[in-house]
Amino acid sequence: MTKAEYLALAESRFDALTQLQKQTDFYQYEKEFDQIWTDLGRAVLEQTIGPVPKDNRKKHCP
Numbered sequence: 001m002t003k004a005e006y007l008a009l010a011e012s013r014f015d016a017l018t019q020l021q022k023q024t025d026f027y028q029y030e031k032e033f034d035q036i037w038t039d040l041g042r043a044v045l046e047q048t049i050g051p052v053p054k055d056n057r058k059k060h061c062p
Contacts, residue, residue: 001048009047013040 023029
Protein backbone atom coordinates (compact mmCIF):
# COMPACT_ATOMS: atom_id res chain seq x y z
CA MET A 1 0.00 0.00 0.00
CA THR A 2 1.34 3.36 -0.95
CA LYS A 3 0.91 6.62 0.91
CA ALA A 4 -1.41 7.84 -1.84
CA GLU A 5 -3.62 4.75 -1.52
CA TYR A 6 -3.83 5.20 2.26
CA LEU A 7 -4.67 8.89 1.90
CA ALA A 8 -7.39 8.05 -0.63
CA LEU A 9 -8.95 5.59 1.83
CA ALA A 10 -8.79 8.13 4.66
CA GLU A 11 -10.19 10.87 2.43
CA SER A 12 -13.15 8.67 1.52
CA ARG A 13 -14.13 8.65 5.24
CA PHE A 14 -13.51 12.38 5.79
CA ASP A 15 -17.05 13.49 4.91
CA ALA A 16 -18.50 11.00 7.39
CA LEU A 17 -16.17 12.32 10.08
CA THR A 18 -17.17 15.92 9.44
CA GLN A 19 -20.84 14.98 9.61
CA LEU A 20 -20.27 13.86 13.20
CA GLN A 21 -20.08 17.53 14.22
CA LYS A 22 -23.85 17.70 13.81
CA GLN A 23 -24.43 15.07 16.50
CA THR A 24 -25.81 16.37 19.77
CA ASP A 25 -25.78 13.04 21.59
CA PHE A 26 -22.29 11.97 22.65
CA TYR A 27 -23.24 8.26 22.70
CA GLN A 28 -24.37 8.43 19.08
CA TYR A 29 -21.27 10.46 18.16
CA GLU A 30 -18.98 7.87 19.73
CA LYS A 31 -20.87 4.97 18.14
CA GLU A 32 -20.63 6.45 14.64
CA PHE A 33 -17.00 7.52 15.14
CA ASP A 34 -16.09 3.98 16.16
CA GLN A 35 -17.87 2.54 13.12
CA ILE A 36 -16.06 4.92 10.75
CA TRP A 37 -12.62 4.04 12.19
CA THR A 38 -13.39 0.32 12.26
CA ASP A 39 -14.38 0.43 8.58
CA LEU A 40 -11.26 2.44 7.72
CA GLY A 41 -9.07 0.01 9.66
CA ARG A 42 -10.61 -2.97 7.88
CA ALA A 43 -10.11 -1.34 4.48
CA VAL A 44 -6.46 -0.54 5.26
CA LEU A 45 -5.82 -4.06 6.55
CA GLU A 46 -7.43 -5.68 3.50
CA GLN A 47 -5.52 -3.37 1.18
CA THR A 48 -2.17 -4.24 2.80
CA ILE A 49 -2.64 -8.03 2.90
CA GLY A 50 -4.35 -8.40 -0.45
CA PRO A 51 -7.61 -10.09 -1.37
CA VAL A 52 -9.33 -12.25 1.21
CA PRO A 53 -9.02 -15.96 0.28
CA LYS A 54 -12.20 -17.91 -0.45
CA ASP A 55 -11.29 -20.50 2.19
CA ASN A 56 -11.46 -18.53 5.43
CA ARG A 57 -9.58 -21.27 7.29
CA LYS A 58 -6.38 -20.45 5.43
CA LYS A 59 -4.30 -17.48 6.47
CA HIS A 60 -2.77 -15.25 3.86
CA CYS A 61 0.32 -13.14 4.41
CA PRO A 62 1.87 -10.76 1.90
